[in-house]
Amino acid sequence: KFALCHRHPYDDIPLPRIFEAAAAGAIPAGYPLGSAKGKTWFSMPEWFVDLRAETVAGQLRGQWSNQEEMRRLREELIRESLRRHDWGRRWQQILQTMDLAPTPQLLQRLAKHDAM
Numbered sequence: 136k137f138a139l140c141h142r143h144p145y146d147d148i149p150l151p152r153i154f155e156a157a158a159a160g161a162i163p164a165g166y167p168l169g170s171a172k173g174k175t176w177f178s179m180p181e182w183f184v185d186l187r188a189e190t191v192a193g194q195l196r197g198q199w200s201n202q203e204e205m206r207r208l209r210e211e212l213i214r215e216s217l218r219r220h221d222w223g224r225r226w227q228q229i230l231q232t233m234d235l236a237p238t239p240q241l242l243q244r245l246a247k248h249d250a251m
Contacts, residue, residue, distance in 0.1 A: 158216040160209035217248040 156163045164184035184194055218224075223244045230237050237245075 154216065154220055157212040158220070160213045162205070162208060162212075214251045217251060221245075221248055223248070 153163050162184060164186055184191065221244075223241055227237055227241065227245065230241075
């Protein structure tokens with residue numbers, strides 16, 4: 136499963152579709168995040184199908200035709216989405232900015248995702 140995704144044209148910020156695709160286990164295809172800032176959103180550069188490449192068909196026939204590898208990447212995308220982009224992470228960042236302590240329930244949720 137693939138999802139056509141791209142980044143904001145004026146900044147290297149991923150648009151929501153990338154997060155939705157990753158959380159659903161779909162392999163994003165489009166224009167990858169190029170800067171170090173953009174790469175902080177996801178740690179797995181190998182999972183993005185780069186539509187700028189001259190050999191997109193070759194990419195799809197080669198790397199992406201291995202069903203076992205596709206399954207592994209989909210599962211890792213889901214895990215990474217939970218570890219890095221779950222609402223609990225966003226809330227934790229807000230609490231840290233406001234110098235407030237997270238609740239035990241939030242810490243438990245984040246620990247469960249980290250253990251995946």
